[in-house]
Amino acid sequence: MNDFTTLSQRADAHEAKMARELDYVFIQSRLHLYAEGKMELPPSAASLLKGKPNGRVSMGDDPRLPAMPAKPTLIDFFHKRFGPSMHLLQSAHHARKNGLPEKMILACLLHDISVVGFIRGDHGYWGAQLVEPYVDEEVTWAIRAHQVLRFYPDPAVGYEYPKNYTEWMGADYVPDAYVEEDYKRMRNHKWYMSGRQITLNDIYSFDPNLHVELDEFTDIIGRNFRQPAEGLGYDNSPVAHMWRSIIRPAKYL
Ligand SMILES: [Fe+2]
Numbered sequence: 246m247n248d249f250t251t252l253s254q255r256a257d258a259h260e261a262k263m264a265r266e267l268d269y270v271f272i273q274s275r276l277h278l279y280a281e282g283k284m285e286l287p288p289s290a291a292s293l294l295k296g297k298p299n300g301r302v303s304m305g306d307d308p309r310l311p312a313m314p315a316k317p318t319l320i321d322f323f324h325k326r327f328g329p330s331m332h333l334l335q336s337a338h339h340a341r342k343n344g345l346p347e348k349m350i351l352a353c354l355l356h357d358i359s360v361v362g363f364i365r366g367d368h369g370y371w372g373a374q375l376v377e378p379y380v381d382e383e384v385t386w387a388i389r390a391h392q393v394l395r396f397y398p399d400p401a402v403g404y405e406y407p408k409n410y411t412e413w414m415g416a417d418y419v420p421d422a423y424v425e426e427d428y429k430r431m432r433n434h435k436w437y438m439s440g441r442q443i444t445l446n447d448i449y450s451f452d453p454n455l456h457v458e459l460d461e462f463t464d465i466i467g468r469n470f471r472q473p474a475e476g477l478g479y480d481n482s483p484v485a486h487m488w489r490s491i492i493r494p495a496k497y498l
């Protein structure tokens with residue numbers, strides 16, 4: 246440091262040095278422990294910080310994960326959280342090639358964001374909820390429906406039960422009763438074919454040789470996703486906290 250360093254620069258440097266020396270402890274949410282089959286409570290902050298004067302629980306950005314901008318866009322989430330998400334890009338690419346309207350291309354692009362960025366089980370319901378304030382109602386409906394409709398063939402439009410589901414879940418797998426109930430409701434809904442279109446463009450989208458760039462959909466996102474000016478997570482929408490949990494998944498409180 247030379248004589249020209251200002252007091253505030255020195256304070257900043259000191260803070261940075263302190264931050265480097267802070268010893269953050271990351272405590273998993275109970276949901277993460279359940280997912281590992283563990284019923285014990287997460288360790289307490291007190292026990293983890295014992296004997297660590299520089300220890301802190303994580304309340305800010307998680308230094309282990311890619312830094313998010315202050316006002317994150319959907320595209321930022323694709324780049325810094327959801328990546329590489331080729332399955333989503335391929336699905337949207339197929340939807341475009343098949344001549345689907347823009348909002349359905351967007352639905353295909355977003356249909357599995359919960360799998361790639363949040364929670365797997367019931368991913369259609371979680372994914373729909375994540376985007377609900379920002380997209381056309383039909384997009385939300387279709388994203389929610391796709392996970393249900395995938396279990397039910399529709400020969401009239403050429404949709405068969407996925408072969409890999411038989412391998413992964415067993416030939417005797419039967420969807421839960423609530424899925425069956427939702428199927429009956431969705432089958433008779435005016436937007437049934439929108440949900441079905443996601444399943445039609447979904448099933449063929451695991452090609453390791455097809456590389457698709459997110460740039461292909463920048464315009465479609467711009468026209469069909471109401472990006473909040475404050476950034477996803479900070480717009481006071483009913484789902485803002487869910488986006489914040491993706492930004493900081495191990496925030497202590
Ligand atoms: Fe899915």
Ligand SMILES: [Fe+2]
Nearest residue numbers: 332356357447
């Ligand atoms: Fe999918």
